[in-house]
Amino acid sequence: MPRKPAAAFGLTRPVGWAPGASALIAAWVATYLVARMTGAVAVTVVLAALVVAAVGSLIAGCLRLLRLPVPSVSAPHRATVGDDVVIRLTMPGSRAAVHVTISDRGGPIATGWTHDGSFSEIGSLHRRGVVEHVDVAVRSGGAAGLVWWQRRHRIAIDRLTVAPRAGDQGARVDVSGDGHGPLHDGGTASWGDDELDGIRPWREGDSERSVHWPSSMRSGTLVVHDHHSAAPHRWIVRSDPTAPDLDAEAARCRRALDDARRRGAQVLAAIGDGPPVDIADADAAAAWSATCVPPAPGPDVVVTRPPAEPETALTTRARWWTAAATCVSIAMLCGALGATPLTIAVVMIGSLLAATVTVRLIRSGRKLAQQWHTLLALASVGTLALIVLYPEHGTDLLSLLRGPLPEVLMLLVALHGFECVDRRSARANLAISVVIATYAAGLRVDDRLALWLAAWFVCLVGAYLSIAAPARRTAPDGGRAVWRRPRPTWRTVATLTATVGVGAALTVAALSLVAVPAGPAALTLPTFIEDARDVVAPGGVVSPTGAVSERGDTGDGTRGGQAADGTAGNGGYPGFSESLDTSVRGPMSDQIVMRVRAPEPDFWRGQTFGEYDGRFWYADEDTGRPTEGPSIDIAPADGDVPRTRLDQNEFIQTYFIEVDQPNIVFAAYRPTQVIFDGTIWQRADGALRSNVVLTEGAVYTVVSRRAEITAAALDGQGDVAVTVQQSPDAALGRYLELPATVTDRTVALADSLSAPGASTYQTVMAMQAWLGQHVQYDLDAPVPAEGIDAVDDFLFESRLGFCEQIASALAVMLRTQGVPARLATGYVPGERDRLSGVWKVRASDAHAWVEVWFPQTGWQAFDPTAAVPLAGEHSSKSVGADLAGAAIDAVRQHRTVAIGIVTLLLLAVAGSRLGATWLRRRRRGRWGLLQDRWLRAAAARGLDPVSSNPELARHWADPDADRLADVLDRVAFDPTFTDTDDQWAEAAALSTRLGV
């Protein structure tokens, strides 16, 4: 059928979003709140990935439409209003399925999905007249189907005449010739000498004489004889163009023409009183009646705006994907909450049961019965009430967030699963799953988080893609048939890989605009201590096992929290006790002892030591005053400056204890608020101790205020010794005391490093520089003899030492210059897990450093051992840079693994390709492959491959070709054919001779 070029009339424009897409937006907002509350990097990553995916799905439909060619439409030449017609549409070269609506003057004719660039549907026309062009609305939501785009074309088609349906009554008819009466009492017309043509249902006006009684008795309704008139008549049907209802008039005309034709008369038709035209057959009658009166004015079809997404049906495949995404998110959350196996089992079984029930419903096409809705609602309300009223939970926001909220969410998603039978509810279900997963990502700090998130994201994407896939299409014979999914090709695999790659790159790029979240993390699991182990000596340091650490322990292996066997797997660092032997460090394992969620690194300080006796450092005996939790305001301790002139910012850390620790509450300097489920002793030396041992699984949050301290700010405060002399502070006096063992050469060295008039900051820097040049870090430094000053021994004799000795030396040298200084112990920040945004602190990260007092900013940490950034120094890193850095680092560190993975991928690609070839060989067999070669050779000769083998062979004009064609046909269709090597050899010889 020749097709005229079509004109596009309209641009590609969005038409709206799919039902349930708003739930995803709501989920995104909720996720944003979770990110704000928890300050978790993982949630930020999910947020960015969702944004990128949303933007991608926003334009995916547009991109798909822009690639489409202008369609061409073919339709029959004749149709009757309301009757089925087959409409075909082709868009060559487009594989992607798009939704097509073909309409005529506003009313849809046919609608459905294209398959492999073509579309063949049963439709019906709604208006009488001549159709010379149709409007084609091509619609696509891309693969995700969230935002739908549409492009409209006006396509010229071959003239399609749409005839009206025959009405109940006929139009005006002029009968000439020796007619036997009016048209409508066909039964009465002179029967007897007419030839019986058949029977027809009784109509108004038929004579009772014409009733065909036997048929009437059989059918139960009145049936009359239908006669051909024996004598030819001329019936002229005249339409009335001035009739009030033009369509009804056209219907009457068609009826009159049909009646007249049935009579066997010569049928003519005329518009009004115009010249009559001959109506030869039914087709001509239909064509004439289509145009016998002008088209009725105005649209006779009320065009309602169709929903953006053309389908609402959910496939079972999509339902299972949704269930998978939900289950993974629930598993994530359960893991974060430490839920019992019973809870996990109940929620999982609930979700899977819901999925099974709904899949059965989808298959059968039924809906959940009303009583089940009631039951579900009652179950939801009941469980909700139970959870809210559960006595263990507090009523404040924090405990609600911690306690019932996640359980309510899990319950909601499981119960909502029972209603999940259409696309809207599936998307809503996924939206809840998004909230649950991000909630879990906000809570979890473990290493498996990345794997869980990846699994969940795969399920989520799979669910969205399968929900949006066309569910069904109308089969050309009018029945419902399942839409055939196009078989994946290398192209689709490559497209998918490229999309994932581009999506990941865009996500990282988007994240590079987002700074590492600084909290406030105050709402995240503020405190949670599951296994509370009370401390017997209030205010004192207690080992993780509960053993009391006495001040003045000898340090021969039983001091502090160090375990008797010498392994310091937990809090076994000597610095976490009342006293610190500078000559002992003890073996440190690489075990992760805690994770700290904080936006930036800092020292996680546990203890300060003010008193030094030449070898031991001692903590203050004053245990301070206890304050009960959970929210504890920390007052400034000795030497702390409550408000500095420098800008202060909040720095929130949440500590997740992984290995039992002593009752020391670690905090970044300077803590102002601790959220802790217990009592805390605020000590004058700034350290914090709790009334319970920090057992594995304990969580607490610290809010610190840090001044924006720069080198210039410290330098500008001049010589601290002068300030201390001018306004002596009793509290600071303790930090100037020196034991008698300090040697003169130590003092002389300190004096030489302190230039006259230099600021304290410069002195500290000079001392650090000297230490850096003249001592070496060595964990196996020799132990000084009894009674020898440890600092003197370290500075002048061994010149080997570890952090305690280096820090002690700096502190003692500063004290000789009149500068208040003390030793602090705790952990260095540790290694940052870039996805969950936590610092992984290992046992070996235990450390000692020096705190120097400055009049305007208070205590300032200096680490003479290693170059650790100054506390409060800002490192403005973005999440994206962080992630990219993590990836680069991972590749650098595991170069062989990366190369291995790439090689494996390449091998997998090559292997699957080879495997596909092998499979094809197996599937097709040697004869099948020969047939393929034969068809290719035929196509190469310019023959139409849609031909039988003998037909193709005729074009060869070679008896060998005929023989080969015969053999190929025998292989396929002769039941007696047995595949022998002789036959194959013969066929192979033939094919070689023919060049096939």
Add this chain to the structure above:
Amino acid sequence: MNGAMVMPLSKSPGVDVHADGRVRLDDLDRARHLGLDLIATIDHVLAGNHEVAQVATACLLSRGHLLIDDIPGVGKTLLAQVLAAAVGGTCHRIQGTPDLLPGDVTGSMVPDQDGMRLRFRPGPVFANIVVFDELNRTSPRTQSALLEAAEEATVSVDGVTHHLPDPFMLVATQNPIEILGTHRLGEGALDRFAAVLTPGRPSFANEVEVLTGRRGRTQLAEVVPVSTMDAIATARSVVEHVHVSDPIARYVVEILAATRTHPDVRLGASTRAGVSLIGLARALAVLRGRAYVVPDDIITLAGPSLSHRVLVMDGSLDAGREVVTQCLGSLRPPSA
């Protein structure tokens, strides 16, 4: 042509087959030679239209009926007559006229000689080959009576069923041009014909031969039957045992479905069309010496077998043929 070539066949119309339903090769060979002889005979008389002869023979061997639809004077009746003559057996010819009554065709009850009892007098339809000329000139009543008899191979008069001779074949002709005073065959009537042939005008050389008397009607008298009724029955039995594999059957169903969804078609081919196409293809396979059907058989016969069965908008046979060609062109035939 050469009657001596036809081996004496068993009296039984059935054939011996292998346990798995395969036909014996010598039976197949005999059936093939019978068919080829028929084709050669028709070819000799009729002005060289080999494909027409092939389809007509396939029609005979597949128990189908044949409609020859063409303009006057191209040998429609001659084709029917030569087929009848070559087959041997009884042959009746009926000329379709408007006043022909069903009883005139099927036979009717007439008074016995004693005038007391009614006796069934068989009509002209009781013959092995019935040539019905100008089928569309006779009334629909007679048409339907004839076609019903052909379909059922029985005639029921006055409550008594009379069997038509076996083998029975109806060869009807009609003229598509002169339509005044004719009754067009309905869709149902057309559907009963296995194939519709349009022989067309002979070629120049053939026309010369007809005019010089070397071919054509003058040769009809010289035709000797090349077969016996038993041989035909056996060959028909052989044809029924030809193997049709599943891909072939699916291919035919796809063709039928394609005619039903073609935009120009008001009514697609029926299942009976598919059955008769498969039957014809089986016969053609035997004529080509095979005990199995290949797609080429289907493609060769789809035109004659289906074009009268698809109801196209403008209603002509040519349009139907065009539709069938388009449908064939849109479907890849099955292969190894």
